Amino acid sequence: MFFMILGVGGFLALLIGWNMLGKYMAGQAAANMTIPPQTVTSTRVVSEPWQGEQKSVGTLRAAKGADLAFDVSGIVTEVKVKSGAEVSEGQTLIELNADDLIAERRRLEANAALLKVDLERARQQLAYKGISQAEFDRAKASLTAAEAGVSQQQALVDKRRLRAPFSGRVGIVSLTPGRYVNSGTAVLTLQQLDPIMVDINVPQVQLGEIKPGQTVVLNLEAYPDKPFIGAVTAISPKIDPATRNVAVEASMPNAEDLLRAGMFASVAIQVGEPQTYMTLPQTAITFNPYGETVFLVKHSGKKDAKGKPEMPTAQSVFVTTGVTRGDQIVVTSGIKDGDEVVTSGQLKLKNGTPLIIDNRIQPPNNPAPAPQEH
Known part of the structure; x- marks a missing residue:
C-alpha cells in the first residue's frame, strides 16, 4: 500500500513539473517573439483655418425669366433673332404682318x-x-x-412686334416666316443668367446663423473641380409649416456662362467667424464604444545592432473630436501640432507594433470633395 501511494505521489509530482516546464518554455518563446512590422500611411498634425458651414442643396434659376408671347394673333413675317443669342432690352425679336x-x-x-x-x-x-x-x-x-x-x-x-422686356439670352427659336401664331401662345424663352439665383431650403434650427451677405459656396456635378462663390441676398420671412424649412435666396456671378437655370447644386453657407483647429483625415480616427483613438508614430531615435535607425512604433492615444468638413475632422485634444499620426492601416496595429511608413498613396483629405462620376 505504501509503495502504491508513493508511486501515485511521484506521478503527480512528475505531472506538475512537466506542466510548469511547459509554461516556462511558452513564456520564453513569447518573450523572444518579435512583432512583425506593418505598412501604414501617416501625416503630420497641423492647425489650419476652419470656416463654419451650414450645408444644404439648392436649385438655380434665372434672375429674370419669361416665356414671351404676342397679345394678338397673326402671321410671322420676320424672325430677327437666332437661337441662344444675347439680346438687349427693347430689341425687336419677331414681327407679325x-x-x-x-x-x-x-x-x-x-x-x-x-x-x-x-x-x-x-x-x-x-x-x-x-x-x-x-x-x-x-x-x-x-x-x-x-x-x-x-x-x-x-x-x-x-x-405685332415682339420686343425683349429685359436684356438676356433667348432660348431655341423654332418659328419661321409664314407661320400663324395665336395670341397668348409662348413663342420664345428669354432668361437673364448673370447673375444667376440659387433657391435654398434651410431647416428652421439653422435660421439664427444665416444672414444676408454671407458667402455661399456652390458645387455641381457638372464642374466637380470648380466651386462657385456667391452671397446670400434674401431670407424668406415665413417658414413652410409642412417641412419647417425657410427659403433662402443667393446670388451667384455667372460671367463665364457655366451655370444654367434648373441645375441642382450642393450648397455651403459660411457662418460665424473663421477658427483655427487641428485637423486630420477622418480615416485616421478609430471610433470605439469607449472613445475615439489614433495611433501616433513614435521614433525612438536609437539605432539597432547594425547601426541603422530603429523602426518607428505605434502608440495608441485617446482623442476628442469635433465637427467634420468633407474628408477632414477636427481634433480638439489628445494630440498636438507636429505629431505624426497613422492615417490608414491602423486596424492591424497595437501598441509597440513596428511601422513601415509608405506615403505614396494617401487617404482623401479634401475639405470640399466633389462627387465622382463612375
Whole structure:
C-alpha cells in the first residue's frame, strides 16, 4: 500500500513539473517573439483655418425669366433673332404682318399733319381777330384727337412686334416666316443668367446663423473641380409649416456662362467667424464604444545592432473630436501640432507594433470633395 501511494505521489509530482516546464518554455518563446512590422500611411498634425458651414442643396434659376408671347394673333413675317443669342432690352425679336395697320397709321398721320397746318393758320387768324377763340379751340382739339389716333394706331402696330422686356439670352427659336401664331401662345424663352439665383431650403434650427451677405459656396456635378462663390441676398420671412424649412435666396456671378437655370447644386453657407483647429483625415480616427483613438508614430531615435535607425512604433492615444468638413475632422485634444499620426492601416496595429511608413498613396483629405462620376 505504501509503495502504491508513493508511486501515485511521484506521478503527480512528475505531472506538475512537466506542466510548469511547459509554461516556462511558452513564456520564453513569447518573450523572444518579435512583432512583425506593418505598412501604414501617416501625416503630420497641423492647425489650419476652419470656416463654419451650414450645408444644404439648392436649385438655380434665372434672375429674370419669361416665356414671351404676342397679345394678338397673326402671321410671322420676320424672325430677327437666332437661337441662344444675347439680346438687349427693347430689341425687336419677331414681327407679325402689320401691313394694314401701318397703312392706316399713315392715313392718320397725313390727317394729323393737315390739321396741324389748319391749326397754325387758325392761330394767325386769331391774332388778327379773323376767327373766334372757340373756332381756334376746335381746331386745336381736332389736332389733339388726330395725334391720339396716330398713337393708338402705332400701339396696334407695336403689338405685332415682339420686343425683349429685359436684356438676356433667348432660348431655341423654332418659328419661321409664314407661320400663324395665336395670341397668348409662348413663342420664345428669354432668361437673364448673370447673375444667376440659387433657391435654398434651410431647416428652421439653422435660421439664427444665416444672414444676408454671407458667402455661399456652390458645387455641381457638372464642374466637380470648380466651386462657385456667391452671397446670400434674401431670407424668406415665413417658414413652410409642412417641412419647417425657410427659403433662402443667393446670388451667384455667372460671367463665364457655366451655370444654367434648373441645375441642382450642393450648397455651403459660411457662418460665424473663421477658427483655427487641428485637423486630420477622418480615416485616421478609430471610433470605439469607449472613445475615439489614433495611433501616433513614435521614433525612438536609437539605432539597432547594425547601426541603422530603429523602426518607428505605434502608440495608441485617446482623442476628442469635433465637427467634420468633407474628408477632414477636427481634433480638439489628445494630440498636438507636429505629431505624426497613422492615417490608414491602423486596424492591424497595437501598441509597440513596428511601422513601415509608405506615403505614396494617401487617404482623401479634401475639405470640399466633389462627387465622382463612375
